[in-house]
Amino acid sequence: MTLPLLSPDAALFLDFDGCLVDIAPRPDAVVVTPALRDRLSALHRRQGGAVALISGRDVADLRGHLPDFPGFVAGSHGSELSLEPGRITTLHQVDFDAPALHRAARDRAAPHPALLVEEKPHGVALHYRDASQLRDFVETVMQDLAAQHPHLVLQPxxxxxxxxxxxxxxxxxxxxxxxxxxxxxRMPVFAGDDTTDEPAMAHAQSRGGFAIKIGDGPTAAHHRLSDPAALAAWLDASLT
Ligand SMILES: [Mg+2]
Structure with missing residues (x-):
């Protein structure tokens, strides 16, 4: 199916890692270029403000990487919403001891310096980007932590x-x-690269919009682009 250009009447939803920026060895090492910042600002103007970033990162982290993005940001997989820089609304408040969860994850990961613990306001992520041989260990740790926190779900x-x-x-x-x-x-358009994006892709398509999968792998999306550079080229083509 041919990928149409983005209509100025569409509502655009963009994932961040692996979609707008290349995946980096560590989450804090992603590179946001001036061109990306300009592109997002131009899109925001052209779509009448209907551009949102939807990320697994927490809002403060994402805003930190894109300090001049004027649009909406949904973080922590939809648990947090920020309608403007500096303001965060929690959509899904759960009462639990996040610092204790973070501490437990750090303690379990400590023997393996290659692992990175990402502490989030509503959960925790354990990254093994530099150490794929530790995947089984990470799985065991996270299943143990999940058993202690039944309100949290395990997200690959x-x-x-x-x-x-x-x-x-x-x-x-x-x-x-x-x-x-x-x-x-507005008609929703969603672009993302990961399994966590699949429900949003299906949702966009169920509402008459379309979805773009970035990179390889199975997907419900009807369109695919190879990498963040290809998505940038499509966005720029839509802007001209
Ligand atoms: Mg992603």
């Missing part, structure tokens, strides 16, 4: 496993944003 991601709140997702974040101006009434 690229070279990581994450515990995040159940009952939320990128699809529910998108559905919520589509009830708000300037998104309401």
């Amino acid at each position: 991601a690229k070279m990581a496993l994450e515990l995040r709140p159940g009952g939320v997702g990128k699809d529910s974040a998108m559905a919520h944003l589509l009830t708000l101006p300037p998104f309401a009434g």
